[in-house]
Amino acid sequence: MTNTERIGKLKKVHMLGAEDLGALLTTLSDGEEQALCDAACEVRREVYGRDVYLRGLIEFSSYCRNNCLYCGLRRGNAACQRYRLSEEEILECADRGYELGFRTIVLQSGEDPWYTDEKICRIVSRIKEKHPDSAVTLSIGEKSRESYQRYFDAGADRYLLRHETINAEHYSRLHPEEMSRDNRVRCLYDLKEIGYQVGCGIMVGSPFQTTEHIVEDLLFMKEFGPQMVGIGPFIPHQDTPFKDEKRGTLEDTLHLLAIVRLMLPRVLLPATTALGTIHPRGRELGILAGANVVMPNLSPSDVREKYMLYDGKICTGDEAAECRRCMERRIESTGYRVVVSRGDFRG
Numbered sequence: 264m265t266n267t268e269r270i271g272k273l274k275k276v277h278m279l280g281a282e283d284l285g286a287l288l289t290t291l292s293d294g295e296e297q298a299l300c301d302a303a304c305e306v307r308r309e310v311y312g313r314d315v316y317l318r319g320l321i322e323f324s325s326y327c328r329n330n331c332l333y334c335g336l337r338r339g340n341a342a343c344q345r346y347r348l349s350e351e352e353i354l355e356c357a358d359r360g361y362e363l364g365f366r367t368i369v370l371q372s373g374e375d376p377w378y379t380d381e382k383i384c385r386i387v388s389r390i391k392e393k394h395p396d397s398a399v400t401l402s403i404g405e406k407s408r409e410s411y412q413r414y415f416d417a418g419a420d421r422y423l424l425r426h427e428t429i430n431a432e433h434y435s436r437l438h439p440e441e442m443s444r445d446n447r448v449r450c451l452y453d454l455k456e457i458g459y460q461v462g463c464g465i466m467v468g469s470p471f472q473t474t475e476h477i478v479e480d481l482l483f484m485k486e487f488g489p490q491m492v493g494i495g496p497f498i499p500h501q502d503t504p505f506k507d508e509k510r511g512t513l514e515d516t517l518h519l520l521a522i523v524r525l526m527l528p529r530v531l532l533p534a535t536t537a538l539g540t541i542h543p544r545g546r547e548l549g550i551l552a553g554a555n556v557v558m559p560n561l562s563p564s565d566v567r568e569k570y571m572l573y574d575g576k577i578c579t580g581d582e583a584a585e586c587r588r589c590m591e592r593r594i595e596s597t598g599y600r601v602v603v604s605r606g607d608f609r610g
């Protein structure tokens with residue numbers, strides 16, 4: 264098959280064999296790259312039109328009990344500035360988000376046991392009580408099935424938990440021994456069975472990643488059937504063991520976004536902050552490669568610099584309202600439009 268035929272087939276049947284996926288990830292000419300992105304946009308337009316959904320992100324704690332080798336929040340990083348937002352502060356951010364038109368609030372943090380299940384449930388249910396027309400997304404890491412069930416019963420709608428890599432050996436090179444690919448996958452299936460809209464995903468260009476790994480990830484995503492997929496480039500953080508590793512590239516990230524869109528036409532796919540960090544128009548280019556979600560930051564300005572997953576993270580100085588306006592301008596410059604709605608998965 265030629266690349267043109269591969270793109271045509273992927274667009275039509277939303278699936279390709281491993282070898283053909285590998286070829287699409289590695290052998291595209293400039294013209295073929297454009298054809299891939301155009302195909303992804305066409306498929307996305309059939310489901311979501313020109314709409315791009317906004318999610319308001321609240322990064323509520325930089326404490327983490329885990330020690331993922333790639334992440335600036337890892338517990339072994341003594342230079343990380345730690346903070347926790349109080350329940351009231353989180354609710355204020357959510358209210359502010361609501362006023363600015365956000366109808367999805369994403370609560371993200373390191374794995375911080377200070378926020379007990381009881382606290383998380385209270386925060387979720389208070390946001391939902393006040394704003395019943397909003398969705399609440401959690402991104403707070405690996406928990407027991409019972410905990411996931413409790414958050415869901417409290418009103419949480421969605422959960423983001425990137426699997427990071429489906430290859431167990433690769434997983435073990437990115438994480439300390441006490442973490443495992445199997446537990447990560449267990450979490451994802453628990454979340455799905457409970458009834459969440461679930462997001463998995465990977466970093467592009469993480470250390471030791473091969474094209475074969477990415478192909479395995481794509482096949483896993485196809486099988487798992489997530490409602491959301493989070494994909495951004497790996498970016499080294501100066502205070503981690505991976506400080507001298509190379510970052511993932513813009514091109515590789517865009518190819519992968521487009522392929523994910525073609526394999527999972529209905530998926531909610533963010534153009535991530537990491538993508539905006541490696542290129543000034545990274546998020547716009549992400550939209551043009553098939554992404555349809557952006558997640559402006561709602562965290563208070565004084566804590567933003569402390570939530571440093573990787574070096575150079577953008578949008579650490581702005582006010583929430585400024586982020587909202589900036590994002591709107593950026594999306595409109597691509598010919599798409601920001602919509603104010605929950606933006607649920609269209610199954």
Ligand code: SAH
Nearest residue numbers: 333334372373374404425496497498572573
């Ligand atoms: N603690 C939660 C949520 C916060 S981390 C969790 O781990 O799920 C959210 C995501 O940030 C991770 O899934 C990872 O893919 C990404 N991330 C962490 N360090 C990164 C880095 N150095 N470069 C790019 N993305 C990174």
Ligand code: SF4
Nearest residue numbers: 327329331334337373
């Ligand atoms: Fe903690 Fe998440 Fe960072 Fe891992 S990726 S160290 S779990 S914040």
